[in-house]
Amino acid sequence: MDAPTRSDPLIRQLSDRLGGPAGRRLGDPGRGRFWTVPRILVAMTLTSILLSVLSMQHCRAHGWGGDAVYLAGCYSDVAALYSHRGFDASAWTPFLDGGSFEYPVLTGLVASLAAVLTSGIDGTVGALAPMLDWWGERGSLLYWDVTFLGLAATWIVLVLAVMAAAGRRRWDAAIVATSPAIILGAGINWDLWATTAMILALLCHLRGRDLAAGALIAVGVSFKLFPLFLLGALLVLALRDDGIGLRRFGRTLAATAGVWLGLNIPAMLISWENWSEFFVFSAERGVGYSSPWYVWQLIAEANGGSGPSAELVSLAALGLFVAACAGVLVLGLAAPRRPRAAQLMLLIVAAFLLVSKVYSPQFMIWLVPLIALAAPRWRDAIIWQALEAAHFWAVWMHLAALTSDFETRHTMDDVVYVAAVLGHMAATVWIMAVVVRDMMRPEQDAVRPEQEPTAQPAAARRVSSS
Numbered sequence: 001m002d003a004p005t006r007s008d009p010l011i012r013q014l015s016d017r018l019g020g021p022a023g024r025r026l027g028d029p030g031r032g033r034f035w036t037v038p039r040i041l042v043a044m045t046l047t048s049i050l051l052s053v054l055s056m057q058h059c060r061a062h063g064w065g066g067d068a069v070y071l072a073g074c075y076s077d078v079a080a081l082y083s084h085r086g087f088d089a090s091a092w093t094p095f096l097d098g099g100s101f102e103y104p105v106l107t108g109l110v111a112s113l114a115a116v117l118t119s120g121i122d123g124t125v126g127a128l129a130p131m132l133d134w135w136g137e138r139g140s141l142l143y144w145d146v147t148f149l150g151l152a153a154t155w156i157v158l159v160l161a162v163m164a165a166a167g168r169r170r171w172d173a174a175i176v177a178t179s180p181a182i183i184l185g186a187g188i189n190w191d192l193w194a195t196t197a198m199i200l201a202l203l204c205h206l207r208g209r210d211l212a213a214g215a216l217i218a219v220g221v222s223f224k225l226f227p228l229f230l231l232g233a234l235l236v237l238a239l240r241d242d243g244i245g246l247r248r249f250g251r252t253l254a255a256t257a258g259v260w261l262g263l264n265i266p267a268m269l270i271s272w273e274n275w276s277e278f279f280v281f282s283a284e285r286g287v288g289y290s291s292p293w294y295v296w297q298l299i300a301e302a303n304g305g306s307g308p309s310a311e312l313v314s315l316a317a318l319g320l321f322v323a324a325c326a327g328v329l330v331l332g333l334a335a336p337r338r339p340r341a342a343q344l345m346l347l348i349v350a351a352f353l354l355v356s357k358v359y360s361p362q363f364m365i366w367l368v369p370l371i372a373l374a375a376p377r378w379r380d381a382i383i384w385q386a387l388e389a390a391h392f393w394a395v396w397m398h399l400a401a402l403t404s405d406f407e408t409r410h411t412m413d414d415v416v417y418v419a420a421v422l423g424h425m426a427a428t429v430w431i432m433a434v435v436v437r438d439m440m441r442p443e444q445d446a447v448r449p450e451q452e453p454t455a456q457p458a459a460a461r462r463v464s465s466s
Contacts, residue, residue, distance in 0.1 A: 037170050038160060044177035045159045049152045052183045056144075064140055070400035073393060077189045078147045079140040082115070088139050091115035095270050102281040105267040106222035107190045108274075110150065118143040144187065151192045155182065158196040162369045165203045165342070166376070169447060175372040181385045184392050185362035192365060194223035199369050201230055202341055210248050214255025221256075222263045225282075226349055226366055231256065232325060233344035236332035286310045288358030290395050290421050293317070298414060317355050324351035337442045342373035343435050350432050354425055361395055364388040367428070375434050376446055387420075387427040394420030 053060075058072035064079040085101050086093040092115075094101035094108030101108050122142060163173035176182065186192055197220030204213035213234075220227025231253060238249035267275040287293045287310070297307030308316070328347045332339050349366055353359060364385075371381050397412035412420075438445040 038163060041159050041163055041170075041173050041177050042156055044174060045156050048178055048183050049155060049186075052152075052186045053148065055184060056187050060141055060144070063138065064144075067400055067404035070396040070403070073184070073396050074187075075396065075399075076144060076187050078111075078187065079144045081111070082118075082140045082143040087111065087115040087118075087143065091119055094274060095267065096274070097271055099271070099274055100277065101274065102277050103190070104222050104224065104278050105264050105275065106219065107193070107224070108267075110190060110193060110223075111147070114143060114147045114150065117146045121146070147190075148187050151186055151190070154192045154196045155186060158192065158199055158369060161196065161199045161203050162372050165199065165206055165373055166447075169376060172372045172376040175376060175378070175381050176369050179368045179385065181364040181368050181388050184389060185365050188362040189360070191224060191362050194220045194227055195365055195369060197223060198227035198230060198345075198366075199373075201227065202345065202373075205230075205234060205252070205341060210251040211255040214252040214257075215259040217252070217256045218259035218263060221260060226352065229348040229352065230341075230345055232328070232348050233332075233341050236329055236344050237338065237341060239329075240333060240338055283314070284310075285357065287313055288360070289398070290359040290361075290391065290424075291357055292354070292421075292425065293357060295418055295421050298418065302414065313357055317357050320355040321352055324348070324355065331436065331439060335439045335442075339439045340374065340447065342370055343375075343439055346370040346374040346435055347432055350428050354428060359421075361392045364392075364424075367431070371431060373447075375431055375438065377434070380431060380434060384427040384431055387423045391420045391424040 056074040056076065059069055059074035059076065059079065062068065064074075064076060069075040081101075082088055086099060090096060090099070092112050093099035094103075094105075094112060101111065103111070118139060122139060159173050159177045162176050163170045166172045182192070197216050201213045201216035201220060204210075204216060213230075217227050217230055220230075231249075234249050234252060238245035241248075264275065287297055287308070293308060293313045293316075300307040325348060328344055328351070331347075332344055346367065349370060353363055353366070368385075371384065375381075394412055394417045398414070398417040401412070
């Protein structure tokens with residue numbers, strides 16, 4: 001087993017303060033030894049979960065209303081949508097005529113189940129102890145807590161999935177377990193569900209379980225769109241592997257389509273308007289905060305202009321993303337050795353984030369497990385997350401300045417905000433450059449091919465090695 005205290009330069013230097021690099025007994029759990037690698041990683045994740053809850057404590061104590069949520073950095077779509085989308089009145093609002101919920105079907109289902117639990121807990125407490133009916137108008141707090149418990153369990157599954165996908169480099173999952181990006185962003189939205197489905201799908205592909213990989217891609221897409229990009233990465237690998245690879249890709253694609261239809265057709269039949277709201281909203285929404293297009297608009301308005309139109313942004317964002325995907329295809333086919341699926345997936349997801357109309361703070365979660373699998377260098381991961389954390393605070397301060405009359409010294413100037421946006425974009429481009437270098441110069445890849453946990457059929461291995 002490869003330990004970062006031996007292989008990673010930064011962690012090796014830091015380990016000198018804590019007893020030195022890992023010894024030869026690290027890979028032997030021994031009889032009766034409790035602290036195995038999975039349990040240590042779970043303990044790390046539980047600590048991070050606690051820190052994530054504490055980061056939201058101002059809002060948990062004082063509520064999610066008002067502009068103070070931005071100054072405290074604890075804004076959450078989960079809490080805001082509880083009342084704004086009517087979950088407090090009807091738990092199944094995403095599936096009812098007249099309801100509104102701008103997310104795919106499984107996100108709506110998870111949100112509804114959390115609302116059912118919230119209503120049940122509130123009712124039970126009120127029935128058993130009327131004098132202790134503490135929730136009152138603070139149902140959004142209980143709803144956030146219930147939702148976050150599900151997200152916390154999902155985070156643990158994500159860490160264990162990354163550990164399994166990392167093969168001999170199991171400790172790379174600590175990048176996910178201790179991630180400041182996830183600590184800050186976990187409670188904002190439901191993104192951890194889609195991210196976990198994406199990594200589980202990648203793990204199934206690595207183990208040769210093509211149908212399961214396709215099913216999990218469909219699950220991920222039914223939470224958020226971006227897990228669909230894994231099909232693009234697998235297509236590149238299939239084209240390199242010729243016939244056998246294309247047959248594997250065909251099975252994955254068929255499973256994706258079949259499971260996605262099975263998950264979405266019932267919602268279509270219940271309410272087509274509600275089901276299609278996610279697609280309509282995504283197509284029609286304008287420029288969102290922290291996207292490069294918003295920076296363009298902000299600078300233009302500061303100089304008396306109006307910035308790009310919504311139509312121009314939509315066309316330009318789509319065109320740039322298609323061009324980026326074409327570049328990943330060419331790069332994947334031209335690489336001297338078969339690239340890893342995680343490398344291709346990171347490039348596609350990162351390109352999408354860089355050119356998209358919207359970049360919400362929690363989107364940084366999408367890249368954390370991909371960095372742990374594609375470019376597991378702690379120095380790069382720490383620098384990237386530091387710049388993402390800086391952007392996290394900058395966007396909230398920017399929103400505080402836009403929505404309130406706070407004095408400038410209590411928020412951030414637009415120049416600082418723009419610098420933070422450009423900084424997080426530059427950090428993402430740097431990670432992409434590192435991955436491209438590793439693909440074109442495999443000898444510099446921190447993850448050696450012999451350490452990959454691939455379980456392809458023997459014939460597929462012969463083709464990929466030819």
